[in-house]
Amino acid sequence: MRPYLEKPPVEPGSSLSVLNRRLDDEIPFQWHHHPEYELTLTLNSVGQRFIGDHVGDYSDGDLVLIGPHLPHTWSSRARIADGPHIALVMWFHPDWVAKAVSPFPELKAVGSLLQRAGPGMAFSPSTAASVRDQFEALFTARPVARMLGLLDVLDGLARDEGAEALASHAAFAAELGETRDRIDRVLGHLHAKYIQPVSLTELCEVAALSASGLHRMFVRQTGATISDYLMRLRIGEACARLSGTDQPIAFIAEAVGYASLANFNRQFRALRGMTPRDYRRHFTSR
Helix, strand or coil: CCCEECCCCCCCCCCCEEEEEEECCCCCCCCEECCCEEEEEEECCEEEEEECCEEEEECCCEEEEECCCCCEEEEEEECCCCCCEEEEEEEECHHHHHHHCCCCHHHHHHHHHHHCCCCCEECCHHHHHHHHHHHHHHHHCCHHHHHHHHHHHHHHHCCCCCCEECCCCCCCCCCCCHHHHHHHHHHHHHHHHCCCCCCHHHHHHHHCCCHHHHHHHHHHHHCCCHHHHHHHHHHHHHHHHHHHCCCCHHHHHHHCCCCCHHHHHHHHHHHHCCCHHHHHHHHHCC
């Protein structure tokens, strides 16, 4: 299950690509990447989003900005009300950013936002709500109004002090050829198998590399060791279960790949700065 290269739809006369996606049954898990930035507003849906090594919950009004070539997907659990799951998606290429944003001092904040967007960014609920109507209106606007409106939306998002970086690193810099193919295979395998024991031998076979070659490639491309990357995937899934279910902590630890509850607690505290029980209490006390 490697991330596939998605080709956003092309609209004549527009430098932006848009999709008003409405799904009656579910938002399916479709692990993919593309060279464009992506800004996605999800409505009338709850579930999980997977962005690089981030796994987290989303709900109605979730607004996320994803950097180029960062593998990602959403997977719904349920609709909030009658009607379809909705994903309003807008793509724009880094070349467009360089031409439309970089030359103008008025757009300095937008440029800074996009530089920080490599690992993906989730915006605070208050900021997402403040631009929701404006962003929705772009999907029926003329191309010129849409382009100017997007810049205005991005300027508002750039001022969100509560925006949260998602993946642990900018992750998967655009790289063509054999290395790109190898890292995609390895990452796809990890995301498909991370709740099971994953051996170095099987990853070497997936990558067609020696252990040392795999280690060098992985650290160079992701900024993390394989063991650290796996830990973040597993703890991310655990966080989603702790906040969204009543499953016992020992059950969650085993379900996300930990044979030892003590090891799970230790790694959870190291990554999140609190115990799994305290993490769950943070949500149930709201």
